[in-house]
Amino acid sequence: EKIRDIPGLVDLKDNFVKGKPEIRVRVDKEKAALRGLDTYTIAYTVKAAVNGVKVGVYREGKDQYDILARLPEKDRKSIESLKRITVSGPKGEPIPLTSVAEASLATGVGAIQRLDQKRVVTVSGDVSGRLANDVIQEIESRLTRDFNWPRGYSYRFSGEQREQEKAQAFLSKAFVAAIFIILFILLAQFDSFAAPMIIMTSVLMSLIGVFFGLLVTGTAFGIIMTGIGVISLAGVVVNNAIVLIDYYKQLLSRGLSSREALVRAGLTRFRPVMLTAITTLLGLLPMATGVSFDFKKFAWDIGGESSQWWGPMAVAVIFGLGVATLLTLVVVPVLCSLELSLRQRLTTKSKAAP
Known part of the structure; x- marks a missing residue:
């Protein structure tokens, strides 16, 4: 009853089975022992x-x-x-039941549900018109603030919330593992720590686009699909920075100055970088908008069920890749120039030192 009026919470039900009235007989073992009776004899007589x-x-x-x-x-x-009722004593004498036991009306347990050897009552419901996380937060605040739990009672969320927590933990580990694998490969290829760190900044810049896209489109941050989009985005956006920095390194090895090498690298790699980003964005656009073509029926399908599932991932990749591509063409050359100037200053200071 405490959470039934929460907006967005529908079809609320539980599996608690109310027990039927019963007569409960409690034997006083001390009184029974004084009269030479045991619990079995009294229970058998009542039965x-x-x-x-x-x-x-x-x-x-x-x-x-x-x-x-x-x-x-x-x-x-x-x-x-x-x-x-009377119970026969050790010598056959009648002993009133009320002198060795107490009979009272009570309510029995209709059904006992257990989870991990503990009694549980499951309360389930659906969400309509609101995010599940918002509804769960309001439920938790009410249960914590407005309800005094008896001793030994507790609650926890399961179902969709539990699966979401598992997915969040797994995807967090997967994202960190992907970043370290990418960084390890870049360190091995460039034989330098500065260039891989500059390339990894594109991953951070892609997160700006992801959150901006979710905010603009009003798309909920789905732990599973948005998380998968962020992980896949990390492997895509570093490609643009790798192409740019690799060509920049080649121009430096040919004897060009840092500024001239950055300008030529930006002009030369601008077209392939933009083409790669644009083709990826156009390919994901139907998935994000929910517009597709059914070749079996030869008809347009707008707002299909699959778009609700794949939409958050497509939005994350589209906006993340778009923002990261534009910022990469500006920020990466600046960082490369800054890294070279700092390295030259350190070299000059080391030579000038006695």
Whole structure:
């Protein structure tokens, strides 16, 4: 009831099964021991009175029927009648049930659900018109602020939230692993630490485009698909910086000055870099907009179900690659020039030192 009126939360239900009323008999072991009785004897007497005990068999032809001895039906449905039951003592003397046990009305458990050997009650629901993360945050705030949990009770989120946390942990590790693998390969190829670090700045610049694109299009940050888009983007955007820096290094080895080499490298590599980015963006555009062509029916399909799943990944790659490409053509040459000037200054200072 505390979370039923949360906006966007629909089809709220649980698997709790209410138990039926029952008569509960609690044996006082100390009083029973003083009278020479045990729990089994008392429980057997109550069971025999209510459920009956087999005292014989009635045969009629080939059929036979069990003969049960128990209290009349009117005495089995009243707790007051149950309290008048007597238990046979060690010497056969009648002992009132109320002197060794307490009978009371209670509610039993309808069904017991367990998870990891612990009793659980599962509350499930769907989300409509809002992000699942926003609804979960509001649920958690209400359960923490407005509800006093009894001792021994706790709650946790599962289902989509749990799967999302697993995906987030996996994709975070995958992104870090991808960055280190790319960096290791670049270090081995360029035999330098400065050039790979300049190339890796394009990855950071692509993240600017990713968040900008999600903000402009109003697309939710999906942990799975947006995360996959960011990881794939890391491998794509470094290609532009590698092409630019590799040609810049070749021009420097031919004896050109740093400024002239940067200008020529930018002019020469501008066309392939832009063509690569534009073809990639155009290829992902139908996926981002949800517009595709069904060749089986020879008809345009707008806003299909697949676009809702692949849309966040396409938006992340399109805007990330677009922004990273433009910034790479400006920022990477600046960083290359800065790196060369710093290296020359350090060389001059080392030569000037006595």
